[in-house]
Amino acid sequence: MLTVDSLRVTYGGAVEAVRGVSMEVPDRSVVAVLGSNGAGKSTLLRTISGTLRLHRGRVDAGTVRFEDTDLTRRDAGQIVRRGVVQVPEGRRIFGRLTVEENLRAGGMGNRDRAAKAKAVARVHDLFPVLRERAGQRAGLLSGGEQQMLAIGRALMASPRLLLLDEPSLGLAPRVIGQIGEVIAEINRQGTAVLLVEQNATMALGVADRAYVLDVGRVSLSGDARELAATDEVQRLYLGHT
Numbered sequence: 001m002l003t004v005d006s007l008r009v010t011y012g013g014a015v016e017a018v019r020g021v022s023m024e025v026p027d028r029s030v031v032a033v034l035g036s037n038g039a040g041k042s043t044l045l046r047t048i049s050g051t052l053r054l055h056r057g058r059v060d061a062g063t064v065r066f067e068d069t070d071l072t073r074r075d076a077g078q079i080v081r082r083g084v085v086q087v088p089e090g091r092r093i094f095g096r097l098t099v100e101e102n103l104r105a106g107g108m109g110n111r112d113r114a115a116k117a118k119a120v121a122r123v124h125d126l127f128p129v130l131r132e133r134a135g136q137r138a139g140l141l142s143g144g145e146q147q148m149l150a151i152g153r154a155l156m157a158s159p160r161l162l163l164l165d166e167p168s169l170g171l172a173p174r175v176i177g178q179i180g181e182v183i184a185e186i187n188r189q190g191t192a193v194l195l196v197e198q199n200a201t202m203a204l205g206v207a208d209r210a211y212v213l214d215v216g217r218v219s220l221s222g223d224a225r226e227l228a229a230t231d232e233v234q235r236l237y238l239g240h241t
């Protein structure tokens with residue numbers, strides 16, 4: 001479904017953040033990208049979603065293909081219309097708007113009213129708390145609820161591939177577990193997911209396949225369960241000695 005081939009990305013013409021990465025997200029799968037701070041995970045997602053330019057980054061080589069379309073260097077808007085939608089790092093919800101208004105903002109590109117109503121119903125079924133809090137200011141939600149809102153807002157654009165940047169960041173373990181369950185459910189409903197995470201336990205629990213990035217390169221990749229059993233992942237990412 002998504003194929004990244006020999007991708008190289010730099011910032012300001014100097015910092016090479018991604019150094020020849022190739023990876024794939026098969027149709028209807030969940031793929032995790034793990035790696036420590038600065039490994040290039042966010043840069044990879046920004047390149048796929050077309051937001052790299054906002055961060056002064058540039059694709060120097062390689063391609064990003066989504067099905068039959070070359071997405072490399074396309075605008076974020078065009079990429080969303082193709083069905084690839086990112087939940088940004090740090091959630092970026094509109095704190096002064098209500099929960100309902102945030103969701104509506106996510107569905108703005110969708111003119112079909114019936115499709116929009118269906119998307120809202122899907123989001124409310126996945127996150128009942130967003131229905132209960134529909135009229136409340138989004139800034140008053142807890143961290144976990146804000147992450148749920150950010151995911152719900154992205155789902156309003158009816159993505160076929162959902163990109164998630166560290167959804168577990170700053171959340172309590174119980175809430176991280178809930179986010180993991182929701183990702184699995186979204187995937188069961190037919191949406192493919194590319195999940196960037198530092199929390200390897202959650203990511204490998206929900207993913208079919210995974211890649212480990214190390215200073216801009218893929219150092220390990222394979223079946224998520226098999227990767228979780230390797231010494232390197234146990235030691236570096238799962239906290240076992």
Ligand code: ATP
Pocket residue numbers: 011012015016017035036037038039040041042043044055056057
């Ligand atoms: P983190 O979890 O800390 O976000 P990451 O794996 O997502 O880490 P990136 O954010 O992609 O890593 O960063 C990869 C490299 O690119 C790092 O060396 C980082 O300092 C650099 N970098 C990221 N964004 C920019 C930017 N806007 N300008 C310059 N350098 C950047």
